[in-house]
Amino acid sequence: GLRQGWEILSSGGTPMDAVELCANVIEVDPDDSSVGYGGLPNALGVVQLDASCMDGRTYAAGGVASLEGIKTPASIARLVMEHTDHVLMVGPGAQQLALDFGYGLEDLMTERSRQSWLRWRERLSETDDYGPPEHLAGRRSGDGLGGLLEGPEDFHYGTTNVLAVAANGDISGITTTSGLSWKVPGRVGDSPIIGAGLYVDNSVGAAGATGRGEDVIKSCASYFIVMRMREGRTPQEACEDAIDMIVDRYRAIGNDFVPGEKFVAINKAGEFGCSSMPSGRNARMTVRHGGGLEIYEGSTRG
Numbered sequence: 001g002l003r004q005g006w007e008i009l010s011s012g013g014t015p016m017d018a019v020e021l022c023a024n025v026i027e028v029d030p031d032d033s034s035v036g037y038g039g040l041p042n043a044l045g046v047v048q049l050d051a052s053c054m055d056g057r058t059y060a061a062g063g064v065a066s067l068e069g070i071k072t073p074a075s076i077a078r079l080v081m082e083h084t085d086h087v088l089m090v091g092p093g094a095q096q097l098a099l100d101f102g103y104g105l106e107d108l109m110t111e112r113s114r115q116s117w118l119r120w121r122e123r124l125s126e127t128d129d130y131g132p133p134e135h136l137a138g139r140r141s142g143d144g145l146g147g148l149l150e151g152p153e154d155f156h157y158g159t160t161n162v163l164a165v166a167a168n169g170d171i172s173g174i175t176t177t178s179g180l181s182w183k184v185p186g187r188v189g190d191s192p193i194i195g196a197g198l199y200v201d202n203s204v205g206a207a208g209a210t211g212r213g214e215d216v217i218k219s220c221a222s223y224f225i226v227m228r229m230r231e232g233r234t235p236q237e238a239c240e241d242a243i244d245m246i247v248d249r250y251r252a253i254g255n256d257f258v259p260g261e262k263f264v265a266i267n268k269a270g271e272f273g274c275s276s277m278p279s280g281r282n283a284r285m286t287v288r289h290g291g292g293l294e295i296y297e298g299s300t301r302g
């Protein structure tokens with residue numbers, strides 16, 4: 001995706017076109033289980049996608065939440081931004097907008113995501129009637145449950161942020177996700193919320209979030225990061241400020257829960273940064289710049 005996005009930028013295209021194409025590449029990839037097609041579904045086995053975009057040149061933004069049946073929610077967020085006077089559309093209304101613009105409905109479950117969901121459901125309870133054959137056979141024979149599949153089907157919040165700054169300083173961003181796996185139907189995370197999962201200020205820079213969306217919404221994290229950069233912090237420092245702010249809030253109420261979030265940011269000069277909480281898995285981001293493709297290691301704190 002970055003290679004294709006870079007081609008757009010280096011041939012004079014807009015950062016908005018570049019980030020949309022990057023996002024689409026991963027959204028349609030059946031092997032990625034965190035966004036778009038093949039993204040892990042909600043508790044009912046329905047894939048509900050969230051995405052947002054923001055164009056620094058125009059101070060325009062769009063988002064879609066709980067969108068079903070369309071592989072590329074980033075592009076539908078862009079439709080909201082460019083073809084309505086609204087910022088956020090949800091569920092059937094967002095889907096209708098996509099249909100109006102010629103998108104077709106598709107089954108977003110792959111065989112892999114369906115099997116993951118089925119295994120998660122089998123493990124929900126040892127007393128319900130769902131389960132692998134061993135589970136039911138074990139119960140019938142009264143000798144315990146046995147036969148549960150190996151390894152828990154962990155929930156996760158996988159998300160993709162794509163941020164771009166063009167040579168002329170214009171900045172755009174997209175955040176796209178299938179959200180929390182096995183979520184309560186209708187749950188919306190931070191990704192479609194401007195200021196939470198994404199924020200762009202053409203005079204400063206852009207930031208995006210992955211991880212536990214509930215904390216990102218409460219902290220307006222992407223907006224916070226961009227405002228820190230406005231005050232002079234580097235992208236790396238601003239991402240770390242956001243991690244510290246959220247962890248401090250939990251510590252202040254005596255809660256030993258440490259959420260799992262990761263933040264990425266770029267500024268108008270093309271500097272970038274990334275920071276993660278320990279449970280946010282890794283503080284790594286992939287960057288394409290004039291020097292080539294780079295895997296950047298940020299910081300882990302919290």
Ligand code: GLY
Nearest residue numbers: 179180189211213
């Ligand atoms: N950050 C993705 C989500 O919470 O849905």
